[in-house]
Amino acid sequence: MVSAPSIVWRDSPDYEEARIGRVFNNRRPDRYPRGVIQPTTAEGVADAVKLANQLGLRVSIRSGGHSWAAWSVRDDALLIDLADLKLLELNEASGTLKASPSTTGRVLNEYLGTKGKMFAEGGFLLQGGMGWNCKNWGWACEKVQAVEVVTADGEIILCSKDQNSDLFWAARGAGPGFPAIVTAFHLEVRDSFSNVMKSTFIWPLEKYKTIMDWTMDDDAVASLKIANETHPPGAIMISMCEPSSLSVEYEAQALANPEGHRYTSDNAYISNDTDAAEVLREAFTTLPEGTKTFALWYSMNPCSRRKLPDMALSMQSDHYFALYTVWEDEKDDERCTSWVKKVMGHVEQHSVGAYLGDSDFQVRRTKFWEDTKAEKLMQLRQKWDPRGTVCGYLDQGDKSGVNGLENKHEWSI
Ligand SMILES: Cc1cc2nc3c(=O)[nH]c(=O)nc-3n(C[C@H](O)[C@H](O)[C@H](O)COP(=O)(O)OP(=O)(O)OC[C@H]3O[C@@H](n4cnc5c(N)ncnc54)[C@H](O)[C@@H]3O)c2cc1C
Incomplete structure (x- = not known):
């Protein structure tokens, strides 16, 4: 059984570090778990869950601490932080x-x-x-x-x-x-493979539509070779077939998503039958000035055209689009979050749904699964956790509980 001293309770001097020290997003949540525990084994996790049940507390979980919306930090829960469970x-x-x-x-x-x-x-x-x-x-x-x-x-x-x-x-x-x-x-x-290469092109903003149309063309994205040979003229910067590796790419990702910054993210699967470049124009061309924000379009085709194995994951389209809004100063919170809201309010009208990983259900709810899969998932939630012990989807006010999410578009505008 868990010994009480292994829990960092709310009145402990170590509480604040235990609550948010491992949360990636520097925009700290105003939510306060009852206590935090860091088990080192599966048995330790099981004991923590049993203790929470005895105390009538929910449990929240943290693994990498990378959820943009800090889902692990929940009011009055026992936060089980898995940092020390290593395998x-x-x-x-x-x-x-x-x-x-x-x-x-x-x-x-x-x-x-x-x-x-x-x-x-x-x-x-x-x-x-x-x-x-x-x-x-x-x-x-x-x-x-x-x-x-x-x-x-x-x-x-x-x-x-x-x-x-x-x-x-x-x-x-x-x-x-x-x-x-x-x-x-x-x-x-x-x-693994050793022969990794990448090409980078930077164009002036006025070339937006030409470039996006070219990028979204299946022939152009079929391979780097074709991209290198068919790219439109007028690039400000070109770097072709630079040697790369997984560790170089992880380095680049860390630079694009620096630690100690404030973040908000949102995303959408743009419907296949729409002019995606036009739908995303505002997103790509009006990034908030003075911030490190970036927009990303990612081709999911051919993955998106195949029948997925039978699993809960079921939402996809040819076009994955996400906004990663990155800034440093609290004074920019309102400017950055309202920009995302405005852009997404338009984009979502042309979307079929969104990916859970870059979403915040407190801000925007939409479809995250096919309807039948969503229904089955919510039933399974009730079967495996009828009391709502494990904190589920963090919606506005943390109310969704055992019912889960509704899986429907709730248009922002
Ligand atoms: C810098 C950065 C880069 C990213 N890049 C990508 C990317 O390339 N591709 C992509 O798909 N996503 C990406 N994401 C999104 C990221 O994958 C998600 O936010 C994901 O939730 C992070 O997992 P985590 O374990 O770190 O989350 P945490 O914040 O630790 O946990 C989030 C929630 O997930 C649930 N959870 C976590 N662990 C468990 C568990 N062991 N058992 C049960 N439930 C659990 C809990 O509800 C928990 O509160 C990125 C995020 C960041 C910050």
Whole structure:
């Protein structure tokens, strides 16, 4: 059983660090868990859940601390921080990696690289995982073979296609509404490769439509070679076939998403039958000045054109679009958040839904799954956690509880 001293309670001097020290977004939430605990084993997680049940508390979970909306920080809950639960073990014979959920993609791939292997990313698997080369290799969660979990009753179980298969189905797409706590992922890894290259082109803003139309053309994105050979003239900067590697790309990602900054993100799957470049014009051409904000369009085709395996994850289109609004000073909070709201209010009218990973349900709710999958997922939430022990989707006022999200567009404008 958990000993009370291992919990950092709200009146402890270490509380503030335990509450938000590992939250990536510097825009700190105004929410206060009752206490924080950092178990080192699955048994420790199970004990923490049993204690929370005895005390009548919900549990919230933190793995990497990277959710933009700080979903792990919940009022009056017992926050189970998995930072110290560490597991990273490759079975070379079967090609299966066991990894604890707080392992970042970078650490995971550094380890695998020493064994000539790689995985298309890490701790975001519950919501699908848009990893390296997602459009061709598919969702990272498709490579999850099993998950070890602690249930809302504090029981330790394995979920796979043969055991507790309904919870395994939910573990691939439920995101922060998964009604249990994952303590280990069993992942299928792939062979690594050494020949990585990238090309970069920068054009002046007035070329926006020409460039977006060219980029969205399937022939142009088919490969870097074609991009290099067919790109429109007038680029301010061109860098073609620069040698790269996973570690160089992780470095670039860290520069684009610096620590110690304030963030808000939103995203949409733009419907296939719309002029996506035109729909996204405002987003790409009016980024708030003096900030490090960026907009991203990502082709999901051909992944988006294939029938997905049967799992909760079910929302996709050819065009993934996301806004990452990045700034440093609290005085810019209102300017940045209202810009995102304005842009998304227009974009969402041309969208089919959104990806959980870059969403904040306190700000904007939409469709995150196909309707039948959403219905099944919400029923599974009620089956596996009928009392709502595990904090689920953080909507406005944290009210969604065991019912989960409604899975419908709620237009902002
Ligand atoms: C810099 C940066 C880059 C990103 N890049 C990508 C990207 O390339 N592709 C992509 O798809 N997403 C990306 N994201 C989004 C990110 O994957 C999601 O925000 C994801 O939720 C982060 O996982 P985490 O474990 O760090 O989250 P945390 O903040 O630790 O947890 C968020 C919530 O997830 C649930 N959860 C976490 N761990 C568990 C668990 N073990 N068991 C049950 N529930 C759990 C809980 O509800 C928890 O509150 C990025 C985010 C950041 C900040």
